[in-house]
Amino acid sequence: MENSQGFVQHITAKSENFSQWYLDVILRARLADYAPVRGCMVIRPYGFGIWENIKELLDKRFRATGHRNAYFPLFIPGSFLEKEAEHVEGFAPEVAWVTRAGNEELAEPLVVRPTSETIIGHMYSKWISSWRDLPVLINQWANVVRWEKTTRMFLRTSEFLWQEGHTCHRTKEEAEEETLKILDIYRSFISEDLAIPVLTGRKTEREKFAGAITTYCVEALMTDGRALQAGTSHNLGQNFAKVFDISFLDKDNQLKYVWQTSWGVSTRLIGGIIMVHGDERGLALPPRIAPIQVVVVPIMPPPSQETVLNAAHNVFERLDKICRVELDAREEYSPGWKFNEWELRGVPIRLEIGPRDVKAGKVVLVRRDTGEKTAVPMENLENVVTDMLSSVQAGLYARAKRFLDENTHTVDNYDEFKTVIEKQRGLIFAPWCGSQECEVSVKDETGATIRCVPMNAQPNPGKCIHCGDNATSWVYFAKAY
C-alpha cells in the first residue's frame, strides 16, 4: 500500500507507540469508549457487533457438542467464595462487595461474581444425585467484575463480558476429555473464525487457575511481540465438588464426588483481533466476525447521481442476500473520506461504484488486507465477493501465522534468551527443569513468563535454561499481557 502514512491522520503510528496506536484504533473505529467509572468501558455498537458474531459462532460450537446455556445470579453470598482455599486466595484482592442496599446493611455481604464456580457448584449439589444426572454441560454468557489495578480497554477492564462453561462428569477421564475437547474448540474457533494462529498447552502450577488441578490454554502472539492468553480450559478435579458437596450415587452404589471442568473466553478476544490484524491504517477485521463485510461506496458526481445510486442500491440488494453489507450513500462525505474511514474501521471489502463502472457494467472491489483493487463484471458479483471474503480471511490468517513463526525462537542458553526477550520479544521455546524457582527467577530477571507447556511434549533432551539441570520439557516463554 503506497503512501500509507498520508491517509491516516487520526491514529498514532503503530511503529512509534503500539499502546497508543491500540487505544486510538479502538476510539476512532468506534469500537468502545471510556465510561465515567474507573476502569470501565462502553462497548459501542460496532464493537458489540464483533462480540455478537463471536458469541454466535462459538455458541454453535458449544451446542454442537451438547452444551446448553443458562444464567446464574450476578451476586454470590460472600461466604461461598471463602470455601475453596486457593480460590479465595486467587480472587480476594479483586472482588467487589455489596454491603448495603438502600440504607440497610446486608446481613450477609454479597460479592459481585468474579467467576461463577462457587454459586454454580452450590446449585449443582442440589441438582445432581445419581450417575444418571451426569454429565451436566452448562454454559453461561455473562458479565463479571474484577477490580483490577491496571486496566486497558478490552484486555483488562473492571467489568467484562465472557462465557463460562461449567460441567460435571462421572469420571476423572471424562472430565479430562471434556477439558481437552473445549480447548480444541477454542483452538479451532480462534484460528478459523478469528484468523489468529494459537499455541495450545498446559499452564504451570504458578500460572494455573485458582482452584484447578490443571489449566490448559490457548496463547496468541500480538504484533508487538507480546503473548496474549486467549482462552483457558480448567480441569477442576473434585476440589469444588468436595467443598460444595456435589455428589452422586454411582452404578456401583457408591456415593462419589463429581469431576468438574470450567472454561472461558472473554471480550479480550477483541483486543487480540485488534493487535494481531491491525496495521498502520487501523483495524482489519476477519470477514467471519466483521459486523460489516462489504461496504458499498457510490461515487456520484452531479449529472450521474441517480443512475449511480440506483445501481448501488441494486448491488446492495444482491449482496444483502449473501453477506453483511452496508451502503454508505451519505452525501456529506467525499468518497476519499469514506475510503479512509472504512479502512480505519477494518471492513474486509470495499465496493466502489461510479459512473464509469455503471457504464461498463462493472464494480471495483478493494480488499482491506492487501489493498488490491479488482474490477469485477456485475454478473459475477456474488461469486467474486464470496471468494474474496474467504480469501481475506485466509490472507489474514496466513499473515498472522507467518508472524508467529518468524517470532518464535528456539533457544537453549540463557544469554541468548535474555537478548531475544529484550531485543526481539516474541515467543521463546526453551528447555525448563520444571521447578518453580527457575520459573520465578526467569520472570524476575527477564520479565518473561512461561506461557504454556506444549501439549505433545516430546521426551526432550536438554539442560534447563536457567539452572542447567536436566530439563523435563521444552516450554514457551514470552512477555505477556
Add this chain to the structure above:
RNA sequence: CGGGGCGUAGCGUAGUUUGGCUAGCGCGCCUGCUUUGGGAGCAGGAGGUCGGAGGUUCAAAUCCUCUCGCCCCGACCA
C-alpha cells in the same frame, strides 16, 4: 501499589515558568452555494469558565492544598 506524564469546546491543542483572559487556533458541527474515482472549496454562524473541591489575592486556566480520572514504565493479577 511505586515512578513519570497529562486533564482548557465533540477531537487535537496555545496560553501556566514571570497571575491582568473579554481564554486564541486547527479539525469537527450548523446554514448556504459550488463540489464528488483516496480525508473538497468559499462565505457566514453556534459552541468552552479552563477535570472537581477548597484556599491565597484587588484579580487565578496560571500560585498552594486536597481530590477524581486518563496515559506510559514497572509491581501485582486470571
